[in-house]
Amino acid sequence: xxxxxxxxxxxxxxxxxxxxxxxxxxxxxxxxxxxxxxxxxxxxxxxxxxxxxxxxxxxxxxxxxxxxxxxxxxxxxxxxxxxxxxxxxxxxxxxxxxxxxxxxxxxxx
Amino acid sequence: xxxxxxxxxxxxxxxxxxxxxxxxxxxxxxxxxxxxxxxxxxxxxxxxxxxxxxxxxxxxxxxxxxxxxxxxxxxxxxxxxxxxxxxxxxxxxxxxxxxxxxxxxxxxxxxxxxx
Numbered sequence: 001x002x003x004x005x006x007x008x009x010x011x012x013x014x015x016x017x018x019x020x021x022x023x024x025x026x027x028x029x030x031x032x033x034x035x036x037x038x039x040x041x042x043x044x045x046x047x048x049x050x051x052x053x054x055x056x057x058x059x060x061x062x063x064x065x066x067x068x069x070x071x072x073x074x075x076x077x078x079x080x081x082x083x084x085x086x087x088x089x090x091x092x093x094x095x096x097x098x099x100x101x102x103x104x105x106x107x108x109x
Numbered sequence: 110x111x112x113x114x115x116x117x118x119x120x121x122x123x124x125x126x127x128x129x130x131x132x133x134x135x136x137x138x139x140x141x142x143x144x145x146x147x148x149x150x151x152x153x154x155x156x157x158x159x160x161x162x163x164x165x166x167x168x169x170x171x172x173x174x175x176x177x178x179x180x181x182x183x184x185x186x187x188x189x190x191x192x193x194x195x196x197x198x199x200x201x202x203x204x205x206x207x208x209x210x211x212x213x214x215x216x217x218x219x220x221x222x223x224x
Contacts, residue, residue, distance in 0.1 A: 043202065044152065044213075046213065096154050097213065099153070100151050
């Protein structure tokens with residue numbers, strides 16, 4: 001599965017959109033982009049995944065560039081409860097999740 | 110629906126002792142995973158079960174770690190004997206199917222401290 005690169009940490013003001021970037025320049029055509037997050041003292045939680053098209057659900061939106069070499073997870077109105085580590089994972093359907101260090105998102109009031 | 114249950118939540122032992130963790134997955138989930146998460150790192154898969162069979166245990170230190178999933182439901186992970194470097198959070202996760210849509214549901218984890 002392709003390696004992903006994420007910033008170590010980011011800050012966001014409460015109520016503003018949080019835009020978390022992920023680079024996956026070696027992604028293959030069969031690999032999806034998955035996002036999970038992990039709130040302090042909890043297990044990871046699935047957020048969203050996509051292949052080519054942009055995706056949106058009740059938690060977030062996923063924007064994938066046309067060449068699929070990078071993507072952005074958007075939390076439209078960040079709250080203090082969104083403070084967490086966010087993991088971007090590129091993997092083929094059915095393969096095992098391989099977590100990197102992720103991005104620490106701090107939402108501040 | 111009830112989530113993935115794990116116990117105990119915390120455990121402190123001395124090196125060379127043994128310890129066991131228990132996981133009850135979401136009802137109906139065929140696939141069960143055990144992860145190890147060292148402080149400051151992402152979770153690392155130790156073992157994956159499909160029903161009661163092992164699918165992947167390539168990263169399980171088999172000289173000291175063992176896991177079983179009797180009757181394809183609950184699972185236990187054991188460490189014997191424990192080393193200092195085993196201090197970590199042990200996460201259990203389950204998913205409806207192996208392969209396909211990979212939404213895994215994680216439990217709260219067991220924090221192990223080895224002194």
